[in-house]
Amino acid sequence: MKKVWITLLTAILFQFVSAGDYAVLSPDGNLKVNVSLQGGILHYNVYYKGKVILEDSPLGMVTNVSDFSRDLQFVEKTERAIRETYSLKTVKQSHVEYVANEVVGTYQTPKGEVMRVVFRVSDNDLAFKYSLEQNGETARCVIEKELTGFKFPTFTTTFLTPQATPMIGWMRTKPSYEEGYVPDEPVGTPSRYGIGYTFPGLFRVGDNGWALVSETGVGSLYCGSKLSEGTAEGLYTIAFPEEGENNGIGSAQPGISLPGETPWRTLTVGDNLKPIVETTVAFDVVEPLYEPSIDYRFGRSTWSWLLWQDGSINYEDQKTYIDLSAELGYELVLIDNWWISRIGREKVEELARYAASKNVGISLWYNSNGYWSDAPQHPKNRMNTSVARKKEMAWLKSIGAKGIKVDFFGGDKQETMKLYEDILADANDHGLAVIFHGCTLPRGWERMYPNFAGSEAVLASENLIFNQRANDTEAYNATLHPFIRNSVGSMDFGPVLLNKRHNRGNDGGTTRKTTEIFQLATVVLFQSPIQNFGITPNNLTDYPSFVIDFMKEIPTLWNETRYIDGYPGKYAVIARRSGERWYVAAINAEKEVKELSVTLPMFAGKEVALYSDRNDRSPQLNRVVVSGDGKVTLKIQPEGGTILTH
Numbered sequence: 024m025k026k027v028w029i030t031l032l033t034a035i036l037f038q039f040v041s042a043g044d045y046a047v048l049s050p051d052g053n054l055k056v057n058v059s060l061q062g063g064i065l066h067y068n069v070y071y072k073g074k075v076i077l078e079d080s081p082l083g084m085v086t087n088v089s090d091f092s093r094d095l096q097f098v099e100k101t102e103r104a105i106r107e108t109y110s111l112k113t114v115k116q117s118h119v120e121y122v123a124n125e126v127v128g129t130y131q132t133p134k135g136e137v138m139r140v141v142f143r144v145s146d147n148d149l150a151f152k153y154s155l156e157q158n159g160e161t162a163r164c165v166i167e168k169e170l171t172g173f174k175f176p177t178f179t180t181t182f183l184t185p186q187a188t189p190m191i192g193w194m195r196t197k198p199s200y201e202e203g204y205v206p207d208e209p210v211g212t213p214s215r216y217g218i219g220y221t222f223p224g225l226f227r228v229g230d231n232g233w234a235l236v237s238e239t240g241v242g243s244l245y246c247g248s249k250l251s252e253g254t255a256e257g258l259y260t261i262a263f264p265e266e267g268e269n270n271g272i273g274s275a276q277p278g279i280s281l282p283g284e285t286p287w288r289t290l291t292v293g294d295n296l297k298p299i300v301e302t303t304v305a306f307d308v309v310e311p312l313y314e315p316s317i318d319y320r321f322g323r324s325t326w327s328w329l330l331w332q333d334g335s336i337n338y339e340d341q342k343t344y345i346d347l348s349a350e351l352g353y354e355l356v357l358i359d360n361w362w363i364s365r366i367g368r369e370k371v372e373e374l375a376r377y378a379a380s381k382n383v384g385i386s387l388w389y390n391s392n393g394y395w396s397d398a399p400q401h402p403k404n405r406m407n408t409s410v411a412r413k414k415e416m417a418w419l420k421s422i423g424a425k426g427i428k429v430d431f432f433g434g435d436k437q438e439t440m441k442l443y444e445d446i447l448a449d450a451n452d453h454g455l456a457v458i459f460h461g462c463t464l465p466r467g468w469e470r471m472y473p474n475f476a477g478s479e480a481v482l483a484s485e486n487l488i489f490n491q492r493a494n495d496t497e498a499y500n501a502t503l504h505p506f507i508r509n510s511v512g513s514m515d516f517g518p519v520l521l522n523k524r525h526n527r528g529n530d531g532g533t534t535r536k537t538t539e540i541f542q543l544a545t546v547v548l549f550q551s552p553i554q555n556f557g558i559t560p561n562n563l564t565d566y567p568s569f570v571i572d573f574m575k576e577i578p579t580l581w582n583e584t585r586y587i588d589g590y591p592g593k594y595a596v597i598a599r600r601s602g603e604r605w606y607v608a609a610i611n612a613e614k615e616v617k618e619l620s621v622t623l624p625m626f627a628g629k630e631v632a633l634y635s636d637r638n639d640r641s642p643q644l645n646r647v648v649v650s651g652d653g654k655v656t657l658k659i660q661p662e663g664g665t666i667l668t669h
Contacts, residue, residue: 043059043060043096043097043128044057044058044059044060045057045058045100045126045128046058047102047124047125047126047142047144048124048144049123049124049144049145049146049147050104050122050123050124050145050146051146053071053072053146053147054069054070054071054144054145054146054147054148054149054292055069055070055071056068056069056142056144056149057069057070058082058126058128058140058142059079060095060097060130061079063093063094063095063096064081064083064092064093064095065081065082065083065095065130065140066079066080066081066082067079067080067082067142067151068080069149069290069292071231071232071292071293071294072232072294074228074230074231074232074294075176075228075231076175076228076231076232076234076290076292077173077174077175077234077290078174078175078176078257079174080171080172080173080174080258081170081171081172081174081260082140082170082171082172083095083138083169083170083171084138084153084166084167084168084169084170084171084285085166085167085168085170086155086164086165086166086167087164087165087167088158088161088164089132089134089136089138089155089158089164090132091130091132091136091138091153091155092168092170094132094133095130095131095132095138096130096131096132096133097128097129097130098129098130098131098137099128099129100126100127100128100129101126101127101129102124102125102126102127103124103125104122104123104124104125105121105122105123105124105125105143106120106121106122107120107121107307108120108121109121109306109470111306111469111470112321112552112580113321113469113475113476113513113552113580114303114306114469114470114513114550115301115303115550115581115583115584115599116301116303116581116582116583116584117580117581117582117583118582119303119306119307121145121303121307122145122146123143123144123145123148123307124143124144124145125141125142125143125144126141126142127139127140127141127142127154128140128142134158136156136158137155137156137158138153138154138155138156139153139154139155139156140152140153140154141153141154141284143308145304145307146298147291147292147293147298147302148289148290148291148292148298148302148304148307149289149290149291149292150239150287150288150289150290150304150307150308151287151288152240152284152285152286152287152288153284153285154282154283154284154285155279155281155282155283155284156281156282157281157282158281161281162280162281163278163279163280163281164278164279164281164283165274165276165277165278166263166276166277166278166279166285167276169248169260169261169263169285170260170261171260171261171288172258172259172260172261173234173236173250173258173259173260173290174256174257174258174259175210175226175228175234175257175258175259176228176229176231176257177210177255177256177257178228178229179210179226179227179228179229179257180207180208180209180210180226180227180229181205181207181208181209181210181212181224181225181226181227181253182204182205182206182207182208182224182225182226182227182503182506182507182591182592183204183205183208183214183220183221183224183225183250184202184203184204184220184221184507185202185214185215185216185218185219185220185221186198186202186214186216186218186219186220186221186249186265187199187200187202187216188216188218188265188267189265189267189268189269189433189434190267190268190270190396193398194396194397194398194399195270195396195397196396196397196398196431196461198221198268198434198435198463199431199461199462200221200461200462200463200464200479200480200481201479201481201482201483201486202215202221202482203482203496203500204500204503204507204591204592206503206591206592207227207592210226210253210254210255210256210257210259211253211254211255211256211257212253213252214252217252218252218262218265219249219250219251219252219262220249220250220251220252220259221249221250221464221480222236222237222238222247222248222249222250222464222466222511223235223236223237223464223507223508223510223511224236224237224250224259224507225299225506225507225591231294232292232293232294232295233292233293233294233295233296233298233299234290234291234292235289235290235291235292235299235302235506235507235510235511236250236259236288236289236290237288237289237291237305237464237466237511238286238287238288238289238466239286239287239289239304239305239306239308239309239466239467239511240286240287240308240309240466240467240471241286241440241466241467242312242440242441242443242444242471243437243440243441243443243444243445244277244279244283244437245277245279245285245286245437245440246263246264246275246276246277246435246436246437246440247264247435247436247439247440247463247464247466248261248262248263248264248286248435249261249262249264249435250262261288263275263276263277264434264435264436265434268433268434268435268436268439269395269433269434269436269438269439270394270395270396270433272394272395272436272438273436273437273438273439274436274437274438275436277437278437286466287308287309287467289304289305289308289511291304291510295586296506296586296589296590296591297585297586299506299510299586300505300506300510300584300585300586300597301584301585301586302510302511305466305467305511305512306467306469306470308467309467309470309471310470310471311470311471311472311473312444312448312471312472313448313451313472313473314473315451315473315474316451316452316453316454316474317454319456319473319474319476320354320425321354321456321476321552321553321579321580322353322354322355322552322553322579323348323351323353323354323355323553323554323556323577323579324348324353324354324355324356324357324386324553324554324555324556325344325347325348325351325353325355325356325357325555325556325558326344326356326357326359326517326555326556326557327340327341327343327344327358327359328357328359328360329484329485329488329517329520329555329557330488330520330522330525330526330527330557330559331527331559332488332527333360333361334527335527336358336359336360336361336362336365336366337365337366338366338370338373338374341356341358341362341366341374342374342377343560344356344560345374345377345378345381345383345385346381346560347558347559347560347563348378348381348383349381349382349383350563351558351571351574351575352575353383353556354383354384354425355383355384355385355386355425355426355553356378356383356384356385356386357385357386357387357388357428357555358371358374358385358386358387358388359388359428360388360390360400360401360430361400361401362387362388362402363401363402364401368418371385371387371422372422375422375423375424376422376423379423384423384424384425384426385422385423385424385425386424386425386426386427386428386456386458387419387424387426387427387428388400388402388427388428388429388430389402389405389406389415389427389428389429389430390402390403390405390406390429390430390431391406391407391429391430391431391432391433391442391446392404392407392431392433393407393408395431395432395433395434395439396431396433398430398431398461400430400431402415406427406429406442406446407442409445409449412445412446412449413449413452416449416450416452416453416455417453419453419455420453420454420455424455425455425456426450426455426456426457426458426476426553427450427455427456427457427458428457428458428459428460429446429457429458429459429460429462430459430460430461430462431460431461432459432461432462432463434463435463439463443459443462443463443468444472447468447472447474447475448472450474451472451473451474455474456474456475456476456553457472457474457475457476458476458477458478458515458553458555459477459478459479459480459515460478460479460515461479462478462479462480463478463480464478464480464508464511464512465477465478465480465511465512465513466512467512468512469512469513469552475513476513476515476551476552476553477512477513477514477515477551477552477553478512478513478514478515479514479515479516480508480512480514481504481508481509481514481516482500483515483516483517484516484517484518484520484557485517487520487525487533487535488525488526488532488533489533490533491533491534493533494525494533494534494535494536494537495536497535497536497537497662498536498537498541498610498611498612498662499592499612501537501541501545501548501549501595501610501612502589502590502591502592502593502594502595502610502612503591503592504516504548504549505548505549505589505595505597506589506591506595507591509548509549509550513550513551513552514549514550514551515551515553515555516545516549516551517554517555517556517557518542518545518546518549518554518556518557519542519543519545519546519556519557519558519574520535520542520557521539521542521557521558521559521562521565521566521570522535522557522559522561522562523535527559529559529561529565536662537610537662537663537664538636538640538642538660538662538663538664539566539570539636539641539642540634540635540636540642540663540664540665540666541610541636541662541663541664542664543570543573543574543608543634543642543664543666544608544609544610544664544665544666545608545610545664546574546577546608547577547597547599547606547607547608547666548595548597548608548610550581550584550599551579552579552580553579554579556574558574566642567642567644569634569642569644570642573634573666577606578601578602580601581599581600581601582600582601582602583599583600584597584598584599584600585597585598585599586598587607587609587621587623588609588619588621592612593611593612593613594609594610594611594612594613594617594619594659595609595610596608596609596619596621596657597609598623598625600625604668604669605625605626605668605669606666606667606668607623607625607626607666607667607668608664608665608666609657609659609664609665609666610659610663610664610665611659611660611661611662611663611664612662613661614661614662615661616658616659616660616661617657617658617659617661618656618657618658618659619656619657619659620654620655620656620657621654621655621656621657622652622653622654622655623649623653623654623655623667624653625653625669626649626653626655626667626669627649627650627651627652627653628648628649628650628651629648629649629669630646630647630648630649630669631646631647631648631649631667631668631669632644632645632646632666632667632668632669633645633646633647633665633666633667634664634665634666634667634668635658635659635660635663635664635665635666636659636660636663636664636665638660640660640663655667
């Protein structure tokens, strides 16, 4: 009887059609991936609860020594069940149990060259990668083209952000990964720049469900990729960086040693947005590359540059912001660009000692640049070479600095990905946490590099200072990030701008359109283990004490994240737990008051603090008792917010 049961279980998990054609199901049986070899060409498709998510989509690659795109022969497959647990305090879920089924299919060319495709399928996630064997004496290759594709049904609509043409924009700093999104576009709609789309990409497959496409596990051994332009038939393929990235230096095609492998391509699916918001696949399939040199604490930070801009990079203003961090009970202060010329090393050392006396740590800004843009901000040429970097980091360690923020990267070429890894590894040797800005999407880096604290890779808060349109669309953009960009990696956005006018005096510049409670809600909606807040000293007296008290208490590390409700570009309701305390944040991007009925079991029968907007949009705090079934009706003002916490 036992043997029969095992046979039936195997048949359920790994269903075979013929030699070379197989399927693998998720542990719960809802997600199914079919792999087939059709005329020597490899394909796969994806179904969720019996509904198509991806139609037949291509697999394979072409290297400078082997062609794995055609004339393939099936050799064998191996299978195993995976059950792993890990803890990671810097992401949305501090303790993860990863359960998946894995199938490795082995294929060969007519010359006997071997390629393996590794598929891992968990309940809502698919991750897959290629593995290449050494071919005789040939122990290296260049990947000239990757055929990997995602062919969605033609009724699918997209939520995508375009990849920018290299060496354009301010001081030739693009791609800076700060382009906007267009919601619900038909598949095949041309991108703004005509060179494809930045990861991740969100797709609504009609009534069949949702899918989020991304990649993870990209370090120094491969380039970062993007999605190609889509076809009218719904096909998007993996595309390598543009030749002009990194000012034309370095190859746009990745090179690997043999045996070797590619990064993981990932697909998260569901019949609603819950799996998209809660996915941990970016971290599930990667491993730490080194041990942390210290117990990194991360935390909350003030940041003068956002509202006070370059003029604040002086000794006295930075001392003021150290005092602000101390008053708020924050762990950090960020000293931004130009400090080396406007403050100087000796005075920065004084600031570091002063901050330490207030139990505040300092972080310092650096320009990554050697030659890949014209961005003038200093310090320059301190992070782009090993000798200069290690010398600089030794000085940072000597003054007790807690971290660095490195800006203005040049693209996704393998050479640039190596620079990210080198900065992180050297920083870890000196006990420094790292934030990247003007940079690419993090790809599993929270787990791969334990001192990684976040990347911008989003149209972030500085744009609210630079132009009014960013303020006019702030609520719209904020309702996208939990479902797309922030779903796959920590996002250094720089939230909570409480000034009504975005300048130092709160009396000029661009105008904030969202409410104060909306701003507070973004602390919960936007996840990053270090949050550089846009709070200014005047905010301590501008608002009722409960507004500032909320900001004094808010954590940046979360144990659990739950999707409650939402639609990208319209509204979002997200819950996060820190220790025993839950926060539920909701924002409304639309122009009418939104009433939502939601179920919050974590608050059932409890009295909670309810932060909301009055009809005149001013902030208010009330205490309410949630019914025993956890049902709550939220009333959210246009471009406003609501927060519940217990």
